[in-house]
Amino acid sequence: MIGMTNMKRPLSPHLTVYKPQFTSMFSILHRATGVYMFVFFILVALTLFVSSMNDKLLQYKTVQEIHPFRYTLIFSIIMFIVCLSYHTCTGIRYLLWSCGIGVNLDSAKITAVAITILTIVMSLTSIYMFLSYNN
Amino acid sequence: MTGTATRAYLMQRVTGAIMIPISLWMLFYLLPKLGLLILSDSTNKDQILYEIFSPTTHITYILIFVFCGTYHGLLGMESVIKDYIHCNLMKKITTIAIYGSAIFIMVFLTIFSIDTHIQAISNFDQNKEVKL
Numbered sequence: 001m002i003g004m005t006n007m008k009r010p011l012s013p014h015l016t017v018y019k020p021q022f023t024s025m026f027s028i029l030h031r032a033t034g035v036y037m038f039v040f041f042i043l044v045a046l047t048l049f050v051s052s053m054n055d056k057l058l059q060y061k062t063v064q065e066i067h068p069f070r071y072t073l074i075f076s077i078i079m080f081i082v083c084l085s086y087h088t089c090t091g092i093r094y095l096l097w098s099c100g101i102g103v104n105l106d107s108a109k110i111t112a113v114a115i116t117i118l119t120i121v122m123s124l125t126s127i128y129m130f131l132s133y134n135n
Numbered sequence: 136m137t138g139t140a141t142r143a144y145l146m147q148r149v150t151g152a153i154m155i156p157i158s159l160w161m162l163f164y165l166l167p168k169l170g171l172l173i174l175s176d177s178t179n180k181d182q183i184l185y186e187i188f189s190p191t192t193h194i195t196y197i198l199i200f201v202f203c204g205t206y207h208g209l210l211g212m213e214s215v216i217k218d219y220i221h222c223n224l225m226k227k228i229t230t231i232a233i234y235g236s237a238i239f240i241m242v243f244l245t246i247f248s249i250d251t252h253i254q255a256i257s258n259f260d261q262n263k264e265v266k267l
Contacts, residue, residue, distance in 0.1 A: 042240060044244075074174065126166060126167065
């Protein structure tokens with residue numbers, strides 16, 4: 001009975017009630033990228049675990065033998081690069097906010113633009129470096 | 136320390152701060168190098184593997200990233216679960232699943248990276264001996 005009443009409670013941040021604001025959007029994306037990276041790490045560990053069981057124990061060469069997942073692997077690593085860039089940039093902002101630096105709307109707007117530019121630059125550079133070796 | 140919530144808040148920030156330089160190292164060194172290992176068809180993969188995994192500094196960065204990243208992720212996922220899942224049973228199940236996966240990631244990736252470190256050195260040494 002207690003479980004039933006708990007299930008009917010609204011979600012605590014009331015996401016559907018608030019008008020979307022750029023600060024909340026950045027916060028939601030920060031969480032979403034964090035969740036993606038955690039799931040990515042679980043999948044990486046599982047893939048390496050399964051591939052190490054196939055042949056010799058913990059043999060790195062077997063990672064290349066998962067050919068059906070080759071493009072999935074490349075896409076997920078590129079997504080991981082974008083998520084890591086974004087999460088690092090916003091993470092630095094949250095650390096500064098925790099120290100009480102830049103906690104006002106003007107600074108938030110400036111850092112939002114900085115985060116967007118930095119994320120694009122960092123992820124594009126890293127993706128270029130990642131793919132340019134492929135020849 | 137006042138309580139578990141304060142400790143979680145502090146630890147999340149501390150692990151996050153530790154991971155900033157290592158994240159940059161991963162973005163601009165480790166992931167492109169891993170791309171070379173995974174994507175290219177070159178034959179000198181032992182050489183690449185040796186370059187990535189043999190320096191003690193690299194393996195230290197990887198292990199710090201695995202430990203701090205998993206702990207940071209665990210704290211983050213716990214707060215996400217607390218915020219969005221309201222059914223007590225589901226909350227317990229997902230929390231146990233998250234703790235289980237975090238322990239799995241930590242233990243397995245630690246063993247894997249140390250083993251790859253040892254293999255990289257030994258493979259490279261063997262190849263050197265064969266070439267000589």
